[in-house]
Amino acid sequence: MSRKTKLIVTLGPATETPEMIGKLIDGGANVIRLNMSHAPHEWAAEMTRRVRRESEKRDAHIAVLFDLTGPSIRTGDLAENFDLKEGDKVEFRRADVEPSIPLSTTVNYPGLMGDVTEGNTLVVDNGALLMLIERVADDRIICDVRTPGTMGSRRHINLPGVRLNLPALTEKDHKDLALAVECGADYIAGSFVRDAAHVRELREAMEALEGEAQIVAKVEDQEAVRNIDAIIKISDVIMIARGDLGIEVDFEDLPILQRRIVKRCHELGTRVIVATQLLESMITNPTPTRAEVTDVMNAAYEEADSLMLSGETSVGRYPERCVDAIVKIASRIERSGGHGFGANVILRDERQKTARAAVTLADSLPDARFIVLTRRGVLANHIALMRPRTNAFYAFTPKETVCRQLSLTRGIRAFRLGFSTNIEETIERATEELRKLDLVKPGTPIVIVSDILSDHFAANSILLHHA
Known part of the structure; x- marks a missing residue:
């Protein structure tokens, strides 16, 4: 194995067959990720069995990572998508109250109104829509649309800089965790980890089920960044989840934070994954953009343990080409050396x-x-x-x-x-x-x-x- 940088790939409709799983392993995948935000239990259990079978055929040691959904805030179901223009008013309300304006949807977190204040920015669907919170009531908030776009059902909400009093594990997470332990998961990732106590709670819940997986803490918001040392010290692996993190922080700060976290993981002796949108354009295109090549190169040059593909392999048109691209880019930059953060291990x-x-x-x-x-x-x-x-x-x-x-x-x-x-x-x-x-x-x-x-x-x- 000349390539040092490991590769995590996410399974989905594009890659769920035994044949395709085998091709991903042959191409260079080291860890298979199951995203529990979208995975029914029967499907996740069958995918685990398929990964084990295809690995055994090749005498390969391929890990399975169950990625828990975490306490994310999402909009409710809509009869029709909202086509929003700048200046429109949108209401986000508790599920037990009626709409007060035409453009109204529920949220799955009833404590939202107590956490936000007027003037906070609300981001919908990973940055597709930006809104400003204009009014906060006990049971709803009214937002002013600042960028036009379409809002569908169950869209993810971010609130940059706002401390949210969400639980570390939801009821769904506990059910998914039990499945992960039953399937013999090698890694379990906790989403939206905000402090060391959240990692500890996940580990204790897993150990109570007699699981032996290692814990991956996903760093996705400003609070996690503030508590990064404590999170690194208690986790087996850190994942720099740049999708949500890139929304939560100023985008020009994201590359600096990535490098800082990778370096700190080296110093404190914890492995680190760089994830999200590494080859996003290859979901639909057969070759990466030059910017994506540089991004992958940079993560490999920082000597991260693993790089992760998400939609590129779960729903993309060219999953095998994505794996091949990561392998080629990482292998090439490794021949040029790396940042040398390993010299800083404490x-x-x-x-x-x-x-x-x-x-x-x-x-x-x-x-x-x-x-x-x-x-x-x-x-x-x-x-x-x-x-x-x-x-x-x-x-x-x-x-x-x-x-x-x-x-x-x-x-x-x-x-x-x-x-x-x-x-x-x-x-x-x-x-x-x-x-x-x-x-x-x-x-x-x-x-x-x-x-x-x-x-x-x-x-x-x-x-x-x-x-």
Whole structure:
């Protein structure tokens, strides 16, 4: 695997068949995302089974990510779309009250009226419509339309800069979470995470169901940005969800925030995903725009662990071409180097200091290979966050779940291998596996790092071995 940057693809009507799932995996997808905002339970369960089957056919460790809807605010159902012009008045009201003006719809969050004030900006449908809140009552708000456009049913509402007193998990989220655990999800993403307590609540709810998934915190609003350090520290992975975040903050600040969050994730030792609209034009076009190529290049140059495709693969016309484009762009920029944020990792314990020493050793040896022996994947993730220069970075673990959870981590190729009580035997079997795949040659230097205990190999140890 020459490409270090991992790829997450979203399944949908365009990619739900076993054949297409197989093609996405063959093309370079590492993680399959199921967007629970649009996924019926039977469909999500069947997609999980299909991903597992297609992965097994290829002896590939492909993770499944269940992306929860989160506490989003949406408009109600409309008999007909509203065709709005500048200056129109639109009412958003509680579901239990009657309209007071012709252009009126309900909202699914009855606490909205208590959170907003006159003069706040209200954004509908990911920026398609901008409105100004003119009047706030106990049961409704009246807005002035500032940009013309069409408003349909169940459109998403953003309120930039407004602190919303929404719950961390909705009733739907709890049901979707139970399904994710039942399906053996490898990752569960919490949407609209605003502070560390929200991440903790999601993790505790999952563990109460005896789930073992890792938690992805989606950063989507200004409050999450203000609490970013605490969120990073408690999460397994951060997702920079640029769709909602780009609405919540001034658009010229978004690239700066992206870079700042990626850098901080490196420093604090948490993996990071860059998501949303990477190849948006390819939903309908066979090639990316030059701006999109530059955007993807920039995220890969920042050395994010994973990049994510959403509508491009779920409903787009050219899902395979999208995967191919990401792979080509990421692979090309990786040959030019990266930002080097891995040098800024804050070393807090002995394990991280061992990881740093191992990376320094491997980087100093021409054509070195890197092997990590790990039971839970923790040490492998620590090493990956330091961004070793080698393209040959392999993790061996007895657990299939750990192999899949490492599929999101930049630069690692994971192998399942039972560990012997004799560490030399384990090393020899790992080396033999790489020989069979022609990944090492006789005499190749191999830096081996372990966080497992054995008779001859202490935890957090480094060994220099030759194939």
